[in-house]
Amino acid sequence: MAEVDLIIIGAGPAGMSTAAVAARGGLQVLMLDEQPQPGGQIYRNVAQNRAKRGFLGQAYAAGVDLVDALDHPGITHVAGATVWRLDKGPQVTWSRGGKSQTTSAAHVLLATGAQERPAPFPGWTLPGVMPAGAAQILMKTAGMLPKDAVLAGSGPLLYLIAAQMIDAGSPPQTLVETQTFTQMLGATPHLPRALFGLPTLLKGLGLIAKIRKAAVPRYTAASGFHATATESGKIQFSFRAKGRAQSLTCGLLLTHQGVIPGTHITRAAGIAHEWNAAQGAFQPQHDLWGETDQPGLHVAGDGAGIGGAEAAAAAGELAALNILCQSGRISSDTRNQRAAHARAALFRARAIRPFLDAAYPPPAEILAPTDETIVCRCEEVSAGAVRQAIGEGAQGHRQIKTSLRCGMGPCQGRMCDATLRGLLSEGRANRPISPPRARSPIKPIALGELAALSFPQEEPA
Amino acid sequence: MNVASRFRTLPETGESVQFTLDGVPATAPAGVTVAAALVAHTGAWTRQTAQGAPRTAYCMMGVCFDCLVEVDGTPNTQACMTLLGDGMTVRRQTGLRNLNGGHDG
Numbered sequence: 001m002a003e004v005d006l007i008i009i010g011a012g013p014a015g016m017s018t019a020a021v022a023a024r025g026g027l028q029v030l031m032l033d034e035q036p037q038p039g040g041q042i043y044r045n046v047a048q049n050r051a052k053r054g055f056l057g058q059a060y061a062a063g064v065d066l067v068d069a070l071d072h073p074g075i076t077h078v079a080g081a082t083v084w085r086l087d088k089g090p091q092v093t094w095s096r097g098g099k100s101q102t103t104s105a106a107h108v109l110l111a112t113g114a115q116e117r118p119a120p121f122p123g124w125t126l127p128g129v130m131p132a133g134a135a136q137i138l139m140k141t142a143g144m145l146p147k148d149a150v151l152a153g154s155g156p157l158l159y160l161i162a163a164q165m166i167d168a169g170s171p172p173q174t175l176v177e178t179q180t181f182t183q184m185l186g187a188t189p190h191l192p193r194a195l196f197g198l199p200t201l202l203k204g205l206g207l208i209a210k211i212r213k214a215a216v217p218r219y220t221a222a223s224g225f226h227a228t229a230t231e232s233g234k235i236q237f238s239f240r241a242k243g244r245a246q247s248l249t250c251g252l253l254l255t256h257q258g259v260i261p262g263t264h265i266t267r268a269a270g271i272a273h274e275w276n277a278a279q280g281a282f283q284p285q286h287d288l289w290g291e292t293d294q295p296g297l298h299v300a301g302d303g304a305g306i307g308g309a310e311a312a313a314a315a316g317e318l319a320a321l322n323i324l325c326q327s328g329r330i331s332s333d334t335r336n337q338r339a340a341h342a343r344a345a346l347f348r349a350r351a352i353r354p355f356l357d358a359a360y361p362p363p364a365e366i367l368a369p370t371d372e373t374i375v376c377r378c379e380e381v382s383a384g385a386v387r388q389a390i391g392e393g394a395q396g397h398r399q400i401k402t403s404l405r406c407g408m409g410p411c412q413g414r415m416c417d418a419t420l421r422g423l424l425s426e427g428r429a430n431r432p433i434s435p436p437r438a439r440s441p442i443k444p445i446a447l448g449e450l451a452a453l454s455f456p457q458e459e460p461a
Numbered sequence: 462m463n464v465a466s467r468f469r470t471l472p473e474t475g476e477s478v479q480f481t482l483d484g485v486p487a488t489a490p491a492g493v494t495v496a497a498a499l500v501a502h503t504g505a506w507t508r509q510t511a512q513g514a515p516r517t518a519y520c521m522m523g524v525c526f527d528c529l530v531e532v533d534g535t536p537n538t539q540a541c542m543t544l545l546g547d548g549m550t551v552r553r554q555t556g557l558r559n560l561n562g563g564h565d566g
């Protein structure tokens with residue numbers, strides 16, 4: 001017998017909206033998140049920041065409603081709970097405060113979100129180089145503002161973070177963007193559809209206007225990123241733009257190339273994955289309701305394919321309605337009727353994606369970096385070494401891992417899988433590359449904690 | 462090696478906690494992670510790789526494992542996933558990490 005009706009993994013907009021709808025529909029919900037506070041990546045610490053850190057903006061502050069809705073007798077939210085294993089049943093194994101336990105549920109929703117796309121270039125491992133979203137986490141959770149920072153890369157989040165820094169009184173020194181005029185032009189056919197998401201589009205234009213008004217120097221079509229450390233620990237950032245070599249000295253180099261679904265948990269759960277060519281990332285296969293090919297396992301939010309926070313909340317609502325229906329709480333007619341609103345919201349939220357995906361693609365030099373670039377930060381493997389292994393016949397992720405230990409470190413490939421794929425597909429664009437295997441424990445767990453539990457044998461690879 | 466923090470911490474009111482980094486006393490606002498406290502304290506490395514390369518907390522969300530430090534005697538602690546506690550002893554670490562998790566793949 002299942003101990004609860006529904007386990008939700010991840011307390012971001014997707015998980016929180018699922019929890020609210022499911023609990024109001026009468027289900028007992030256990031919500032697990034490894035962060036100390038609910039909110040997910042976008043709304044980190046939103047409830048703690050109620051009356052402060054206004055520079056994070058309206059869209060951020062609005063997330064507090066989702067957090068407040070968790071205050072329901074049907075919802076048990078456990079903070080600091082890291083899920084590291086899923087088994088058929090479904091059963092969820094999670095660790096908290098150095099102790100692990102397994103909980104069974106009739107349904108499990110994986111709403112574990114995205115990670116920033118690894119953006120490797122020579123020097124990206126230096127202290128002083130950091131993802132822009134990581135700096136934003138420090139702004140949200142610790143009131144820390146980047147000093148003398150260059151923002152480099154592309155995508156809507158880069159503009160949002162620049163605007164938040166401006167409003168916080170710590171504007172970026174310079175904005176160095178990689179997207180080109182040709183890419184922008186190529187994205188224009190998607191603009192009519194993007195008009196369905198007009199408010200989002202206008203918000204984006206507002207961010208750019210704010211950056212202009214603050215007179216932050218901007219470069220576009222930049223390439224050839226390279227960072228070194230100066231003697232005093234500053235970052236010397238060189239790149240090409242406007243037809244010549246450029247060089248900036250800064251305290252922080254904040255890079256960003258969009259976000260990709262974090263799929264270790266969905267892959268380890270045995271869910272089938274597909275390649276999303278427009279977004280350049282693997283994602284778990286699922287239907288309109290977030291159902292996967294694994295019985296009882298559902299997905300919603302950016303972990304299922306990048307759509308942003310509003311799409312995540314709408315997808316969460318749809319998943320909840322479907323789970324209510326499968327639990328016999330509502331009929332399929334009621335489910336379909338009640339879904340109309342969320343479906344429309346999902347459509348509007350997703351309308352702008354094709355435009356964004358085409359306008360701000362990750363540049364080729366990030367997907368398949370120069371030979372000298374470190375690809376695997378854990379085991380310090382360079383792109384050159386990977387290219388050599390591929391030249392000697394390595395066919396996929398697995399063989400590269402075995403020969404170079406690339407992806408065998410503590411991050412389990414989270415920082416290099418995407419780049420390995422880029423290197424593997426060089427010169428053989430049409431060859432399908434299957435997603436690398438992910439195994440439990442998907443997060444490091446102390447041996448003592450493991451020994452205290454017993455599990456069914458994992459199926460052989 | 463002494464590099465000033467690359468961040469400015471807003472002067473917000475609230476409690477603060479004391480910790481040490483390699484024996485040197487430091488202060489941070491209550492409720493932040495060990496990684497945030499370290500990055501607010503110094504712009505220099507907090508970990509050296511097996512090859513001696515300097516690293517510090519990178520992703521701040523539990524993905525990259527570059528924030529591994531010794532906390533209260535436990536090495537390989539993920540600083541960005543650990544809340545800073547009053548009186549914590551934090552040490553930079555060098556060389557190989559040996560996480561007790563199975564992660565072959």
Ligand SMILES: Cc1cc2nc3c(=O)[nH]c(=O)nc-3n(C[C@H](O)[C@H](O)[C@H](O)COP(=O)(O)OP(=O)(O)OC[C@H]3O[C@@H](n4cnc5c(N)ncnc54)[C@H](O)[C@@H]3O)c2cc1C
Binds near residue numbers: 033043082114265
């Ligand atoms: C660093 C970063 C910053 C971002 N900032 C913004 C922003 O400011 N504005 C914006 O519009 N979009 C932002 N995004 C995009 C973001 O993906 C979406 O807007 C939105 O947060 C997605 O919602 P979600 O519910 O799908 O996932 P998330 O909000 O990412 O929530 C997923 C939750 O799952 C938890 N989790 C993951 N794995 C486990 C596990 N194994 N065990 C337990 N818990 C787990 C995480 O702790 C997290 O709280 C950001 C993304 C990243 C990576």
Ligand code: FES
Binds near residue numbers: 518519521522529542
């Ligand atoms: S900073 Fe990346 S895991 Fe902690």
